[in-house]
Amino acid sequence: MANQQIRLAKRPEGLPNAATWRLEEHPVPHPAEGQILVRQQYISLDPAMRGWLRDQKSYIPPVAIDDVMRAGGVGEVVTSHHPDFKEGDFVTGWGGVQQYVISDGKGWHKVDPRLAPLPVYLGTLGMPxxxxxxxxxxxxxxxxxxxxxxxxxxxxxxxxxxxxxxxxxxxxxxxxxxxxxxxxxxxxxxxxxxxxxxxxxxxxxxxxxxxxxxxxxxxxxxxxxxxxxxxxxxxxxxxxxxxxxxxxxxxxxxxxxxxxxxxxxxxxxxxxxxxxDFAREYADALTEMGGWLASGHLKTQEDIYEGIENFNETLLRLFSGDKFGKLVLKI
Amino acid sequence: MANQQIRLAKRPEGLPNAATWRLEEHPVPHPAEGQILVRQQYISLDPAMRGWLRDQKSYIPPVAIDDVMRAGGVGEVVTSHHPDFKEGDFVTGWGGVQQYVISDGKGWHKVDPRLAPLPVYLGTLGMPxxxxxxxxxxxxxxxxxxxxxxxxxxxxxxxxxxxxxxxxxxxxxxxxxxxxxxxxxxxxxxxxxxxxxxxxxxxxxxxxxxxxxxxxxxxxxxxxxxxxxxxxxxxxxxxxxxxxxxxxxxxxxxxxxxxxxxxxxxxxxxxxxxxxDFAREYADALTEMGGWLASGHLKTQEDIYEGIENFNETLLRLFSGDKFGKLVLKI
Structure with a gap:
C-alpha cells in the first residue's frame, strides 16, 4: 500500500505551476503507541495556501522546501493506538496533501458523516x-x-x-x-x-x-x-x-x-x-452553525475534483475563480 | 475700523497658492441681541485645512467658494449681547481667517490667559x-x-x-x-x-x-x-x-x-x-491636560507668524515642514 504525497519542490514566483510540486510515493507509515493512522479522503484547497509558500514571517511558518504541502483534510481512522479514537472514526485535521497521515491526535477532531457529508467539514463546518x-x-x-x-x-x-x-x-x-x-x-x-x-x-x-x-x-x-x-x-x-x-x-x-x-x-x-485565534470557541460556533445547516438557514456548496496528481491544476481554480463553492480535492 | 478676511477664491490643484485666496476688507459687523463680537488675535493653521478645500463629501462640508476660510481662532470679546460672555473675556472657537467675527456663542469657550498664553489654546490645549x-x-x-x-x-x-x-x-x-x-x-x-x-x-x-x-x-x-x-x-x-x-x-x-x-x-x-466626535468629553480632557502642563509633564511649542496677508505662505509651511511646533498666525 502506497502513500502518495505532494511536496513543495520550489517556491513559486507568481502563480504556482507544475514545477512547484513533486508527487512522491512512500510506504504507508505505522502508528506507534498513542498515535493514529488516518486515511484522508478529501483535502481542502484554500487561498491561504499561497501565503504559506512565501518565505517570510507570517501567522504560521511557511511550508519548508521538500515538506508535504500543508492542507486541512478529512478522512477515516484506519488504525488507532490512541484512547480517544477508534478505527472507523471520521476525523478532520491538518493532514497535508497526502493520502495517509500519522498523528498523536492533537488538532484532530471527530466529525459525524450522518450530519453532513465529509467535504462539508472542510468548508461550511470547517475553517472557512x-x-x-x-x-x-x-x-x-x-x-x-x-x-x-x-x-x-x-x-x-x-x-x-x-x-x-x-x-x-x-x-x-x-x-x-x-x-x-x-x-x-x-x-x-x-x-x-x-x-x-x-x-x-x-x-x-x-x-x-x-x-x-x-x-x-x-x-x-x-x-x-x-x-x-x-x-x-x-x-x-x-x-x-x-x-x-x-x-x-x-x-x-x-x-x-x-x-x-x-x-x-x-x-x-x-x-x-x-x-x-478563536480555536477555543470552535465547538460552540460549530454547534450553532450545525443548527443553521439542519434548519436549512445555511446552505453549503462544494466543488469536488479528484486525484492527488491534479493538485496544482485544481489549486489554480482558486485564483482564476473557475470553481463553484468550496474547492475540495478527493484523494 | 476694518475687518480683514481671507476668502476662498478658487479650489487649488496640488498646493494652495496666492490665487487660491482673496484678501477682503469689510466693515466690522455689529452683534445683535444674543450675539458676541470677537476680535481674534491668533488663528490656527492645520493640515486639515487642505481637506476642507476639496469639493467632496467628508466629515464636514468643504469651504464654499467666496466664503471666509474656516479656521479655529482665539481672541477677546469686544462687545457682548449674550448672557454667558462679557467684554474682555478671552474665547476660542471656529472664527475663520478674519479679524472680527460675530457669534451666538455656540461652539465658543472661555479660556484663561493666566494659565497658558493664548496660542496654546490653539495647540496643546486646543484641537491638536x-x-x-x-x-x-x-x-x-x-x-x-x-x-x-x-x-x-x-x-x-x-x-x-x-x-x-x-x-x-x-x-x-x-x-x-x-x-x-x-x-x-x-x-x-x-x-x-x-x-x-x-x-x-x-x-x-x-x-x-x-x-x-x-x-x-x-x-x-x-x-x-x-x-x-x-x-x-x-x-x-x-x-x-x-x-x-x-x-x-x-x-x-x-x-x-x-x-x-x-x-x-x-x-x-x-x-x-x-x-x-468627542466634544462632550473635551472639558475633562482639557482639565487633565492642563494639569500635566502645570506640572511640567506636558510641554508646548508654538511657531507664530504675523499678518493675515501672510496666510498662504504661512500655511505652506505645514506641507514643507518648515515650522517648529504648532503653527499659528497672529492677525
Whole structure:
C-alpha cells in the first residue's frame, strides 16, 4: 500500500505551476503507541495556501522546501493506538496533501458523516465557515439590520458570511464573478443583491445596492474591489480583512487601498484576524452553525475534483475563480 | 475700523497658492441681541485645512467658494449681547481667517490667559492636543508600557501624542524631519528615540528603536512612512489614522498602504477618527491636560507668524515642514 504525497519542490514566483510540486510515493507509515493512522479522503484547497509558500514571517511558518504541502483534510481512522479514537472514526485535521497521515491526535477532531457529508467539514463546518463566523460576528461586530457587503461572495468563506448576515436580518450584497455565481447567491442563498465584478461597474452597483452605505465590508479579495468599497462606507463601518486573493500572486508590490482615508472621514476601521485565534470557541460556533445547516438557514456548496496528481491544476481554480463553492480535492 | 478676511477664491490643484485666496476688507459687523463680537488675535493653521478645500463629501462640508476660510481662532470679546460672555473675556472657537467675527456663542469657550498664553489654546490645549489625547487613548487604546511610534512627532498633534505616551510609561519613538526637530523631541520632550525621515532609513531605524515591534503607530503622514511602520507591527497593534499630510496635495491617486496585509498577520487594526466626535468629553480632557502642563509633564511649542496677508505662505509651511511646533498666525 502506497502513500502518495505532494511536496513543495520550489517556491513559486507568481502563480504556482507544475514545477512547484513533486508527487512522491512512500510506504504507508505505522502508528506507534498513542498515535493514529488516518486515511484522508478529501483535502481542502484554500487561498491561504499561497501565503504559506512565501518565505517570510507570517501567522504560521511557511511550508519548508521538500515538506508535504500543508492542507486541512478529512478522512477515516484506519488504525488507532490512541484512547480517544477508534478505527472507523471520521476525523478532520491538518493532514497535508497526502493520502495517509500519522498523528498523536492533537488538532484532530471527530466529525459525524450522518450530519453532513465529509467535504462539508472542510468548508461550511470547517475553517472557512469558522472564518466567516468569527470574522463577521467578532471582527465585523455585526449588528442586526446593518448593510453587509462581502467579496468572494460565492466562495467558501463569503457564502457563509452572507448567509449568517441574512440570519441576523441584515441587508446583504455579494460580489462574485460571473452570472452563474451571482444568480446562485441571490436565488439559492438569499442575498439581497449580487454584483458581478467581471461584467458590472462595482462603484455604480454598490451605490445602487447600498444607498445608505456599507456598515460591514468583509474583504476576501483586496485590490480594486476593496478600494471601491472604501468609497461607500457608512459612519462607524468595520472592514474585517480576511484575505486579498487578487494580490496573492503579485510579483511586484501589492496594491494598497488608495482610499483608506475614508476610514478617517467615516470613523471606520479595518482589522485583520486569523481564525485560529478563536480555536477555543470552535465547538460552540460549530454547534450553532450545525443548527443553521439542519434548519436549512445555511446552505453549503462544494466543488469536488479528484486525484492527488491534479493538485496544482485544481489549486489554480482558486485564483482564476473557475470553481463553484468550496474547492475540495478527493484523494 | 476694518475687518480683514481671507476668502476662498478658487479650489487649488496640488498646493494652495496666492490665487487660491482673496484678501477682503469689510466693515466690522455689529452683534445683535444674543450675539458676541470677537476680535481674534491668533488663528490656527492645520493640515486639515487642505481637506476642507476639496469639493467632496467628508466629515464636514468643504469651504464654499467666496466664503471666509474656516479656521479655529482665539481672541477677546469686544462687545457682548449674550448672557454667558462679557467684554474682555478671552474665547476660542471656529472664527475663520478674519479679524472680527460675530457669534451666538455656540461652539465658543472661555479660556484663561493666566494659565497658558493664548496660542496654546490653539495647540496643546486646543484641537491638536485633544486630537492627540482621544486618538492615542481611545482609538489607540494605549496600555502602560507599550511601544508607541508617532509620525509628525514634533508637530502640534504628534508632540502631544508622544508626551502623553511617556506619561503612560510607554517606550516612545517620534518620526520628524531634520536634526533640530529630532533633538527637540528627545531632549526637550523626553521621547526615547527619534527618527529623522529626511536623513535616515526609516525601516532600519524602526527595527533598531522598536526591537519588539510597534503596539501603537499614530499616523499623521501616510505614504511611505505608514507603509514602513506596517512592516513592524506587533500582534494586536492599533493604528489611529489621524492624517496623511504627505498625500494632501497629491493631484493623482493617493498612495495606499501596500503593506496593509500586515494587519491580518498581526491581528491589527487601522482606525480613523474625528476629534469632534468627542466634544462632550473635551472639558475633562482639557482639565487633565492642563494639569500635566502645570506640572511640567506636558510641554508646548508654538511657531507664530504675523499678518493675515501672510496666510498662504504661512500655511505652506505645514506641507514643507518648515515650522517648529504648532503653527499659528497672529492677525
Amino acid at each position: 465557515g469558522l472564518t466567516a463566523y468569527f470574522g463577521l460576528l467578532r471582527i465585523g461586530a455585526l449588528q442586526e439590520g446593518e448593510t453587509v457587503v462581502v467579496s468572494g461572495g460565492a466562495g467558501a468563506v463569503g457564502s457563509v458570511v452572507g448567509q449568517i448576515a441574512k440570519i441576523k436580518n441584515c441587508h446583504v450584497v455579494g460580489i462574485a464573478g460571473g452570472p452563474r455565481k451571482c444568480a446562485y447567491i441571490q436565488e439559492e442563498l438569499g442575498f439581497d443583491a449580487a454584483i458581478d465584478y467581471k461584467n458590472e461597474n462595482i462603484y455604480k452597483r454598490l451605490k445602487e445596492t447600498c444607498p445608505e452605505g456599507i456598515d460591514v465590508y468583509f474583504d476576501n479579495v483586496g485590490g480594486d474591489i476593496l478600494d471601491t468599497a472604501l468609497t461607500q462606507l457608512r459612519r462607524g463601518a468595520r472592514i474585517p480583512i480576511c484575505g486579498a486573493i487578487s494580490q496573492y500572486n503579485a510579483t511586484g508590490k501589492i496594491q494598497g487601498p488608495s482610499n483608506y482615508m475614508s476610514l478617517l472621514v467615516n470613523r471606520a476601521r479595518m482589522e485583520g484576524f486569523v481564525v485560529m | 492636543g485633544l486630537t492627540a489625547y482621544f486618538g492615542l487613548l481611545r482609538i489607540g487604546a494605549l496600555q502602560e508600557g507599550e511601544t508607541v511610534v508617532v509620525s509628525g512627532g514634533a508637530g502640534a498633534v504628534g508632540s502631544v501624542v508622544g508626551q502623553i505616551a511617556k506619561i503612560k510609561n510607554c517606550h516612545v519613538v517620534g518620526i520628524a524631519g531634520g536634526p533640530r526637530k529630532c533633538a527637540y523631541i528627545q531632549e526637550e520632550l523626553g521621547f526615547d528615540a527619534a527618527i529623522d525621515y529626511k536623513n535616515e532609513n526609516i525601516y532600519k531605524r524602526l527595527k533598531e528603536t522598536c526591537p519588539e515591534g510597534i503596539d501603537v503607530y499614530f499616523d499623521n503622514v501616510g505614504g511611505d512612512i505608514l507603509d514602513t511602520a506596517l512592516t513592524q507591527l506587533r500582534r494586536g497593534a492599533r493604528i489611529p489614522i489621524c492624517g496623511a499630510i504627505s498625500q494632501y496635495n497629491a493631484t493623482g491617486k493617493i498612495q495606499g498602504p501596500s503593506n496593509y496585509m500586515s494587519l491580518l498577520v498581526n491581528r491589527a487594526r487601522m482606525e480613523g477618527f474625528v476629534v469632534m
